[in-house]
Ligand code: FAD
C-alpha cells in the first residue's frame with residue numbers, strides 16, 4: 001500500500017509563488033515541471049523585452065510577426081474571449097496595464113487624458129491573426145498584448161498534461177491563483193478560498209474538488225491606495241480604470257484552468273447577478289463570488305463541495 005505522504009516543491013516564476021504537490025519524492029520531476037513553466041514564461045512574458053509576445057508588441061503598427069504554435073493558439077483564444085458580448089476581458093489591455101503599473105514600483109493614478117489616449121489603442125479587433133502563417137499583427141502603433149489574465153491558466157493545464165504523461169495520477173500545481181488538480185487523494189483536494197484583505201492564510205471557506213481547476217482573481221491580490229481609494233489590477237476595458245463593483249473576488253471551478261482564467265475576468269466584469277444568470281447556461285463552469293459586503297454566492301455546486309470557515313461571511317443562495 002502506498003503511503004499518503006505529500007511532497008511539496010516550490011519556486012518563484014512569473015513573479016508568483018509556485019507550488020507543486022506530489023505523492024512521491026521526485027525532485028527530478030519537480031525540476032522538469034518548473035523548467036516547463038519557465039519555458040512558457042519566456043514565450044509569454046511582457047515583463048522583459050525579449051519574449052515572443054514582446055516581439056509582436058515591438059512590431060505594433062509596422063508588420064506581422066510569426067510566432068510558435070502555443071503563442072498563436074493562446075492569443076487566438078484570448079482574442080475570442082475579448083470579443084464575447086459585454087466581455088471585460090481584453091487581450092490588448094497592455095498599454096493601460098503599463099500605464100497603471102499596479103503591483104510594480106511607481107504605481108499611481110494616471111491622468112484622465114492619458115487613460116483616454118491609451119483606451120484608443122486597446123481594441124481587440126485591431127489584433128490581426130493569420131491562421132495559415134501563425135502570425136499576429138497589431139494594427140495600431142503603441143498597441144500591446146498582455147496575457148497576464150490567461151497565461152497562468154494555459155500553463156497550469158500544460159503542467160497537468162505533462163504530469164499525466166509522466167504517469168502521475170494524483171498531484172496539484174498552484175501558479176499563484178491558478179490551482180490545477182489531478183486525481184482525488186483521500187476523496188478530493190481541499191482548496192482554500194482566501195479571505196480578502198486579511199492574513200495570507202485566512203480563508204472564507206474551502207472547497208473539495210476531484211480532477212478540477214480552481215482559479216481565483218481578487219482585488220486584494222495586487223493593488224495600491226491613493227486618495228483614500230483602493231486601485232487594483234483588474235482593469236475595466238471600457239473605462240480604463242480598475243473594475244469597480246460589489247466584488248472582492250471570484251473563484252471559478254472548471255476542468256481546464258484556461259477556462260477558469262477567462263471566466264474569472266468575465267464574471268468580475270458582470271458582477272454576481274448577471275454572472276449567475278449566464279452560468280445557468282453552462283454546466284461546466286461554476287463560480288464562488290465573494291462580495292465587499294461579506295456575502296458568498298455559489299452559482300451552483302455540481303463539481304465541488306463548499307465548507308464555510310468564517311462566521312462573519314454570509315452564504316446566500
Ligand atoms: P488575473 O485576474 O487573472 O489577471 C489580472 C492581470 O491581467 C493583470 O495583472 C493584467 O496583467 C491583466 N489584465 C488586467 N485587466 C485585464 C482585462 N480587463 N482583460 C485582460 N487582462 C487584464 N509579475 C511580476 O511581478 N514580475 C514578473 O516578472 C512577472 N512575470 C510574469 C510572466 C508571465 C508569463 C505571467 C503570466 C505573469 C507574470 N507576472 C509577473 C504576473 C503578472 O504581472 C500579473 O500580475 C498576473 O498575471 C496576474 O494574474 P492573476 O491570476 O493574479 O490575475
Ligand code: MG
Nearest residue numbers: 149152177261
Ligand atoms: Mg489569473
Ligand code: MG
Nearest residue numbers: 149261264265
Ligand atoms: Mg484571469
